[in-house]
Amino acid sequence: xxxxxxxxxxxxxxxxxxxxxxxxxxxxxxxxxxxxxxxxxxxxxxxxxxxxxxxxxxxxxxxxxxxxxxxxxxxxxxxxxxxxxxxxxxxxxxxxxxxxxxxxxxxxxxxxxxxxxxxxxxxxxxxxxxxxxxxxxxxxxxxxxxxxxxxxxxxxxxxxxxxxxxxxxxxxxxxxxxxxxxxxxxxxxxxxxxxxxxxxxxxxxxxxxxxxxxxxxxxxxxxxxxxxxxxxxxxxxxxxxxxxxxxxxxxxxxxxxxxxxxxxxxxxxxxxxxxxxxxxxxxxxxxxxxxxxxxxxxxxxxxxxxxxxxxxxxxxxxxxxxxxxxxxxxxxxxxxxxxxxxxxxxxxxxxxxxxxxxxxxxxxxxxxxxxxxxxxxxxxxxxxxxxxxxxxxxxxxxxxxxxxxxxxxxxxxxxxxxxxxxxxxxxxxxxxxxxxxxxxxxxxxxxxxxxxxxxxxxxxxxxxxxxxxxxxxxxxxxxxxxxxxxxxxxxxxxxxxxxxxxxxxxxxxxxxxxxxxxxxxxxxxxxxxxxxxxxxxxxxxxxxxxxxxxxxxxxxxxxxxxxxxxxxxxxxxxxxxxxxxxxxxxxxxxxxxxxxxxxxxxxxxxxxxxxxxxxxxxxxxxxxxxxxxxxxxxxxxxxxxxxxxxxxxxxxxxxxxxxxxxxxxxxxxxxxxxxxxxxxxxxxxxxxxxxxxxxxxxxxxxxxxxxxxxxxxxxxxxxxxxxxxxxxxxxxxxxxxxxxxxxxxxxxxxxxxxxxxxxxxxxxxxxxxxxxxxxxxxxxxxxxxxxxxxxxxxxxxxxxxxx
Numbered sequence: 067x068x069x070x071x072x073x074x075x076x077x078x079x080x081x082x083x084x085x086x087x088x089x090x091x092x093x094x095x096x097x098x099x100x101x102x103x104x105x106x107x108x109x110x111x112x113x114x115x116x117x118x119x120x121x122x123x124x125x126x127x128x129x130x131x132x133x134x135x136x137x138x139x140x141x142x143x144x145x146x147x148x149x150x151x152x153x154x155x156x157x158x159x160x161x162x163x164x165x166x167x168x169x170x171x172x173x174x175x176x177x178x179x180x181x182x183x184x185x186x187x188x189x190x191x192x193x194x195x196x197x198x199x200x201x202x203x204x205x206x207x208x209x210x211x212x213x214x215x216x217x218x219x220x221x222x223x224x225x226x227x228x229x230x231x232x233x234x235x236x237x238x239x240x241x242x243x244x245x246x247x248x249x250x251x252x253x254x255x256x257x258x259x260x261x262x263x264x265x266x267x268x269x270x271x272x273x274x275x276x277x278x279x280x281x282x283x284x285x286x287x288x289x290x291x292x293x294x295x296x297x298x299x300x301x302x303x304x305x306x307x308x309x310x311x312x313x314x315x316x317x318x319x320x321x322x323x324x325x326x327x328x329x330x331x332x333x334x335x336x337x338x339x340x341x342x343x344x345x346x347x348x349x350x351x352x353x354x355x356x357x358x359x360x361x362x363x364x365x366x367x368x369x370x371x372x373x374x375x376x377x378x379x380x381x382x383x384x385x386x387x388x389x390x391x392x393x394x395x396x397x398x399x400x401x402x403x404x405x406x407x408x409x410x411x412x413x414x415x416x417x418x419x420x421x422x423x424x425x426x427x428x429x430x431x432x433x434x435x436x437x438x439x440x441x442x443x444x445x446x447x448x449x450x451x452x453x454x455x456x457x458x459x460x461x462x463x464x465x466x467x468x469x470x471x472x473x474x475x476x477x478x479x480x481x482x483x484x485x486x487x488x489x490x491x492x493x494x495x496x497x498x499x500x501x502x503x504x505x506x507x508x509x510x511x512x513x514x515x516x517x518x519x520x521x522x523x524x525x526x527x528x529x530x531x532x533x534x535x536x537x538x539x540x541x542x543x544x545x546x547x548x549x550x551x552x553x554x555x556x557x558x559x560x561x562x563x564x565x566x567x568x569x570x571x572x573x574x575x576x577x578x579x580x581x582x583x584x585x586x587x588x589x590x591x592x593x594x595x596x597x598x599x600x601x602x603x604x605x606x607x608x609x610x611x612x613x614x615x616x617x618x619x620x621x622x623x624x625x626x627x628x629x630x631x632x633x634x635x636x637x638x639x640x641x642x643x644x645x646x647x648x649x650x651x652x653x654x655x656x657x658x659x660x661x662x663x664x665x666x667x668x669x670x671x672x673x674x675x676x677x678x679x680x681x682x683x684x685x686x687x688x689x690x691x692x693x694x695x696x697x698x699x700x701x702x703x704x705x706x707x708x709x710x711x712x713x714x715x716x717x718x719x720x721x722x723x724x725x726x727x728x729x730x731x732x733x734x735x736x737x738x739x740x741x742x743x744x745x746x747x748x749x750x751x752x753x754x755x756x757x758x759x760x761x762x763x764x765x766x767x768x769x770x771x772x773x774x775x776x777x778x779x780x781x782x783x784x785x786x787x788x789x790x791x792x793x794x795x796x797x798x799x800x801x802x803x804x805x806x807x808x809x810x811x812x813x814x815x816x817x818x819x820x821x822x823x824x825x826x827x828x829x830x831x832x833x834x835x836x837x838x839x840x841x842x843x844x845x846x847x848x849x850x851x852x853x854x855x856x857x858x859x860x861x862x863x864x865x866x867x868x869x
Contacts, residue, residue, distance in 0.1 A: 095155035121148030160457035198241025204230035266403035294387030296373030310356030334362030374399035496659035498526030525595035535560030569604030580616030598622030599638035623686035626813030637839035715771035750858035807865035
């Protein structure tokens with residue numbers, strides 16, 4: 067289907083009665099799913115299952131309008147976390163889920179608590195759950211789509227028109243990452259993104275003050291977004307147009323949200339009295355006149371007639387909000403939390419569950435056969451026909467159906483990246499040089515795209531930028547004609563994206579640019595650089611990126627207390643632990659420049675591997691290290707085997723057996739170092755040799771890979787009663803040395819390497835940066851933290867005493 071074909075494939079006119087009947091069936095199915103999970107399905111642990119009947123209900127009209135009318139086959143949607151049951155009920159009616167699956171909400175292997183693109187049985191475009199992140203994922207996905215088009219990737223193929231939609235709860239707008247994304251200058255000009263706010267005015271524990279709505283609308287408008295609202299339904303609007311209707315509208319507009327929630331829940335006579343008596347004296351006569359002809363029994367329902375539940379009003383507002391293609395849109399759709407359920411509008415309904423009696427009454431009211439609670443619509447009915455048509459329209463439109471993806475040849479080995487050998491250098495410098503070589507690879511280079519949160523130059527991407535240019539959705543005129551070493555002229559052909567100072571935006575960028583092959587059928591290699599200590603500021607978004615299965619390269623640099631004069635605010639200590647603990651992430655901390663280049667190649671391979679891919683975190687340093695320190699391993703292993711061991715997680719740099727004048731009975735100790743600490747460790751080993759201690763120096767390039775190897779082996783032993791092969795750990799700790807004491811030293815938390823003592827039960831003295839840093843020289847800070855050569859020597863002697 068071509069872009070023009072998609073653009074002209076307008077939906078058929080809305081049959082409001084049919085869509086309303088579908089919305090009621092979605093209400094029933096989503097409510098029944100939660101009831102099944104909490105009441106019907108046996109529980110063996112006594113824990114509440116949960117499921118948010120009320121939060122699903124408020125979004126049902128919105129989701130029904132989208133999936134049964136408004137969406138096109140290539141549109142992508144993020145569904146608010148608590149609407150998971152409603153979303154999956156819709157997918158069931160569209161023919162994308164088996165009946166049995168509906169019974170497995172929040173069960174192991176069943177429908178997830180929150181929509182998950184990697185774990186749910188039906189298609190989920192964007193995972194949601196960590197509130198705020200799913201809300202902006204479509205914005206960054208749209209950015210990735212725009213980038214691919216601007217670069218001409220897949221040129222010659224018809225790219226379909228797409229819209230990107232996020233349905234979010236109004237309480238999600240408390241999340242700061244939404245505003246970081248809304249204000250991001252690099253995203254300006256993206257106009258095919260729509261955020262629909264399910265404005266039910268309730269969060270988990272409270273009713274949200276009404277004044278917040280105007281504040282939020284003003285904030286979006288100030289950020290350049292088109293702002294729309296679907297506030298009142300047509301029945302209530304008709305009353306507004308009658309005599310005294312202006313007074314009624316003013317009364318509702320000005321009342322507090324908690325008062326409104328009370329009015330729509332009371333009996334009609336009480337609602338009328340409260341509505342009139344609570345108004346200013348000057349409004350009461352007109353107000354009473356406006357509702358005089360409304361029967362008491364109808365009054366609460368008319369007051370609750372909000373735009374977010376009126377399909378035609380909602381769609382009209384949605385079309386209006388998206389009419390400007392030059393900027394993103396936000397539509398505030400007013401709804402009632404718990405719409406259609408007995409506790410609709412109750413301030414404490416967030417986790418409330420219908421009783422068994424209430425479930426039976428709901429089935430009766432909605433015309434559901436209680437003996438067949440999971441029934442869809444009978445064949446031949448208008449509702450069944452619409453479900454079938456919309457299911458066929460939206461189903462299984464994979465990214466590659468409309469274009470032949472021009473993937474790089476992932477089966478071809480990626481050549482090693484050339485870097486100029488220097489006597490001294492840092493891993494950060496080597497990374498910058500390797501990026502220049504990466505740009506020259508014809509099959510892969512054009513797929514590489516970088517981003518940085520305003521730290522491009524200080525993370526050594528300057529050379530890359532000079533080679534490939536800076537990306538902008540629209541070309542930006544350069545007014546400063548001063549000759550500078552860095553060429554900074556943003557154009558749609560550039561391949562570096564400069565973000566504002568927001569680590570959350572960087573990781574959201576990585577998450578969506580790392581999914582372009584699955585979303586759009588075109589693979590990119592996204593590489594993001596960030597100051598290593600500030601990974602923690604975007605950690606939630608980093609976890610999200612890994613959870614959704616994205617593939618990317620993260621470069622954290624500079625790192626550790628090695629930053630020295632920068633002070634404690636810029637010194638990272640716990641980031642090695644983050645690299646070890648996050649699933650789907652291979653973390654490396656090279657010691658030498660050549661290792662940094664090898665590991666960048668391995669990281670790119672992980673992105674391109676379609677069957678066993680992974681993301682990579684490279685922790686780099688600005689510390690200048692003598693490259694001559696690597697000569698022993700280069701001489702002993704040769705380049706190819708050294709490279710293999712670096713990727714596997716580490717290598718033996720200095721062997722005590724190569725030392726002269728060591729007596730045969732010399733005590734043995736293993737000194738294990740990572741990253742920039744190798745200089746102090748090597749110095750300490752040489753001193754220990756002089757003290758007739760047979761010290762070996764083992765360099766760990768990846769605590770993460772070694773930890774994973776140990777874990778996998780131990781878990782296999784637990785499950786199969788037969789321990790797994792420790793593979794590379796057996797190389798690092800050969801027989802005869804597996805129980806010798808060890809010292810670990812790292813410019814990070816000391817426990818990052820202390821697990822190595824458990825491999826074979828060796829005593830270990832862990833050294834690391836376990837307190838906040840401060841300004842000073844490297845020698846000052848290393849001595850202060852206890853990771854200088856003298857501390858390594860003393861720790862080795864202590865380890866021997868412990869043996």
